[in-house]
Amino acid sequence: MGATITEKILANAAGREQVSPGEIITARVDAVIGHDITTAAFRELEKMQVEKVFDREKVYFTVDHFVPSPTLDAAAQLKDLSAYIAKYEITHWFEQGRGGICHAIFPEQGLIRPGMVVVGSDSHTCTYGALGAFSSGLGATDVAAAMALGELWLKVPSSIKFNFFGALPEMVTGKDLILHTIGRIGVDGARYKAMEFCGETIRNLPIDDRFTMCNMAVEAGAKNGIIEADKTAREYLEGRTQEPFLTFSSDQDAVYEAEHGYDVTKLQSMVAQPYSPANVAPACEINGVKLDQVVIGSCTNGRISDLRAAARILRGKKAARGVRLLVFPATQHIYLQAVKEGLMEIFVEAGAMISPPVCGPCLGGHLGLLAEGEVAISTTNRNFASRMGHKNSKVYLSSPYTAAASAVAGYIIDPRQVI
Amino acid sequence: MAGKAWKFGDDIDTDAIIPGRFLANWNKQPEKLKTNCFIDLAPEFAKEVAADDFVVGGANFGCGSSREAAPVAIKMTGVKIVIADSFARIFYRNCINVGLLALESPAASAGIRHGDMLEVDSVAGVIRNLSTNETYTFTPIPPFVQQILDLGGLVPYVKKRLGIS
Numbered sequence: 333m334g335a336t337i338t339e340k341i342l343a344n345a346a347g348r349e350q351v352s353p354g355e356i357i358t359a360r361v362d363a364v365i366g367h368d369i370t371t372a373a374f375r376e377l378e379k380m381q382v383e384k385v386f387d388r389e390k391v392y393f394t395v396d397h398f399v400p401s402p403t404l405d406a407a408a409q410l411k412d413l414s415a416y417i418a419k420y421e422i423t424h425w426f427e428q429g430r431g432g433i434c435h436a437i438f439p440e441q442g443l444i445r446p447g448m449v450v451v452g453s454d455s456h457t458c459t460y461g462a463l464g465a466f467s468s469g470l471g472a473t474d475v476a477a478a479m480a481l482g483e484l485w486l487k488v489p490s491s492i493k494f495n496f497f498g499a500l501p502e503m504v505t506g507k508d509l510i511l512h513t514i515g516r517i518g519v520d521g522a523r524y525k526a527m528e529f530c531g532e533t534i535r536n537l538p539i540d541d542r543f544t545m546c547n548m549a550v551e552a553g554a555k556n557g558i559i560e561a562d563k564t565a566r567e568y569l570e571g572r573t574q575e576p577f578l579t580f581s582s583d584q585d586a587v588y589e590a591e592h593g594y595d596v597t598k599l600q601s602m603v604a605q606p607y608s609p610a611n612v613a614p615a616c617e618i619n620g621v622k623l624d625q626v627v628i629g630s631c632t633n634g635r636i637s638d639l640r641a642a643a644r645i646l647r648g649k650k651a652a653r654g655v656r657l658l659v660f661p662a663t664q665h666i667y668l669q670a671v672k673e674g675l676m677e678i679f680v681e682a683g684a685m686i687s688p689p690v691c692g693p694c695l696g697g698h699l700g701l702l703a704e705g706e707v708a709i710s711t712t713n714r715n716f717a718s719r720m721g722h723k724n725s726k727v728y729l730s731s732p733y734t735a736a737a738s739a740v741a742g743y744i745i746d747p748r749q750v751i
Numbered sequence: 752m753a754g755k756a757w758k759f760g761d762d763i764d765t766d767a768i769i770p771g772r773f774l775a776n777w778n779k780q781p782e783k784l785k786t787n788c789f790i791d792l793a794p795e796f797a798k799e800v801a802a803d804d805f806v807v808g809g810a811n812f813g814c815g816s817s818r819e820a821a822p823v824a825i826k827m828t829g830v831k832i833v834i835a836d837s838f839a840r841i842f843y844r845n846c847i848n849v850g851l852l853a854l855e856s857p858a859a860s861a862g863i864r865h866g867d868m869l870e871v872d873s874v875a876g877v878i879r880n881l882s883t884n885e886t887y888t889f890t891p892i893p894p895f896v897q898q899i900l901d902l903g904g905l906v907p908y909v910k911k912r913l914g915i916s
Contacts, residue, residue, distance in 0.1 A: 356893065356895045369774055369775075369777075369818070371776070371778075372777065372778040372819060372820075375778055375779075376906060379906050380906050380909045380910055380913075380915065381910065381915050382909070382913065382915070397774070397775075398774075398775045402775075403775055405775040405776040405779075406775040406776065408776050408779070409775055409776035409779075412776070412779075453817055453819070454816075454817055455815065455816050455817040455841055457817075469817040469841050470817060470841060470844065471817050471818070471819035471822075471841060471844060471845035471848060471849075472778065472819040473819060473845070473848035473849065473904075473905050473906065474844055474845070474848055474905065476905075476906075476909070477905050477908070477909045480909050480913065481909060481912060481913070485895060487893075519762050519811060519814060520762070520810060520811035520814065520837070520839075523811060523837065523839065523840065524840050550841075553811060553814060553839060553840070555840055608762065695766075695771035695774075695816070696766070696770055696771040696772050697771055697772065697774075697775075701772075714764075714766070714815060714816075716764045716766045716767065716815060717766070717767065717791065717792070718766050718767065718770045718771075718791040718792075719766050719771070723791035723792075
């Protein structure tokens with residue numbers, strides 16, 4: 333019987349020939365990732381009286397959620413984290429101004445490679461499936477255990493295959509693909525499962541769009557999202573890493589719990605409406621939703637191609653009066669690249685506020701919380717009640733094209749109506 | 752110990768359990784999470800919940816973020832058991848690790864009404880609804896997970912694995 337990519341990576345990590353969905357295995361962990369809120373994991377490590385992490389080269393930390401510190405609690409947390417990083421001699425440590433958002437900075441720095449098992453105390457750790465790695469989010473204590481032992485117990489997930497075919501229409505992106513998919517299967521449609529994205533459309537999909545798709549696998553309840561590491565992935569890795577890696581493909585006779593096929597040739601720009609990432613409709617069908625704020629960026633859509641897409645719409649235009657436009661490049665490197673390409677000038681001319689590379693309002697932290705009754709469109713990944721501020725505010729999720737076009741219009745609009 | 756059921760719906764996300772704005776440095780003083788548990792969704796919860804009450808959810812309880820602060824916030828209110836039709840996976844693991852008992856029971860989730868008095872009989876392996884005289888079974892805890900629970904959680908488990916006394 334054949335195996336899926338996910339099963340092959342986990343079998344390799346468990347030192348086994350084969351693993352089966354549903355069985356509990358102990359897997360070797362190749363990297364553990366964290367950010368400022370993961371300071372909690374170090375406190376758990378101390379409770380375990382563990383003096384050393386399993387391999388200091390395999391623990392990656394950045395700061396992105398509450399930075400620059402908006403409160404005294406956040407400042408104290410950052411101070412404590414810096415001390416833990418020193419105590420445990422963590423090598424891959426990205427301080428403020430030297431890194432960015434976890435799920436963008438670690439791949440960018442060549443620290444994520446195909447075939448790896450990566451865990452971290454952030455639910456969007458599943459992003460790295462875009463490079464053919466098994467990656468999954470955990471809580472702080474699990475991450476502490478992984479840092480201590482270099483292994484993790486987990487239940488092998490069954491896989492669901494999502495086969496996309498056809499060419500994507502103009503300005504329809506990986507974000508639209510994943511919103512469409514979550515809209516079809518629901519927020520628990522892949523609960524505990526691996527979501528495997530494949531087919532002609534995926535083979536032609538740029539790497540940044542792949543990161544976006546795998547990033548949001550958890551919004552359908554998935555344990556991981558994964559795409560076979562192909563030429564596009566190898567091109568991305570060139571110049572980023574010298575380390576060897578293993579690439580896995582699903583066998584022809586691999587067993588899937590379900591298979592879905594989507595023809596994308598007529599797919600439109602999609603929007604997830606409050607208060608669920610699965611409450612999805614085409615942007616052109618959501619008329620007259622007036623906006624107070626537009627957020628472009630995050631671990632979902634803060635990469636260079638996302639900023640280029642937004643700039644393509646915003647060039648020579650201005651955000652509508654009354655709309656706050658906020659741009660969050662995902663890393664310092666992406667920020668600098670956007671400066672060099674003149675994208676920042678376009679954003680500033682359009683009336684945007686440009687943030688350091690942080691999570692900001694995505695999780696209701698800071699830098700753009702919504703007041704009661706306010707409405708935002710955002711390229712982030714969640715639109716739960718309270719997510720970006722007041723419990724009676726609303727967040728719509730979209731691609732950078734749709735968000736930028738909506739900023740110009742002042743209400744939600746299909747980007748093809750602006751260009 | 753009998754306690755009252757606090758009934759919630761499907762897809763209760765971790766932002767609803769404890770919003771992101773309370774996460775900065777949360778586990779320095781986890782007891783501070785108590786007053787903000789379900790603050791936006793059910794502001795009366797933190798004020799009125801009694802120790803040994805139950806949180807009862809629908810499908811996909813605890814979806815969304817990986818924040819361990821979510822089960823810890825519930826635990827800090829004195830609630831010891833959460834019952835749901837199903838749990839989101841990271842939340843379920845976090846419950847095991849922080850010592851909040853998560854019982855998966857579609858029948859209990861469907862049958863229990865807000866305010867019903869409940870008790871869990873761990874010997875018989877059932878949830879009893881004292882208000883309706885119904886009894887519900889729950890999905891057995893996997894043996895491997897039970898081993899971790901028997902040791903007292905993941906922290907003692909890791910210490911044992913590494914030979915730290």
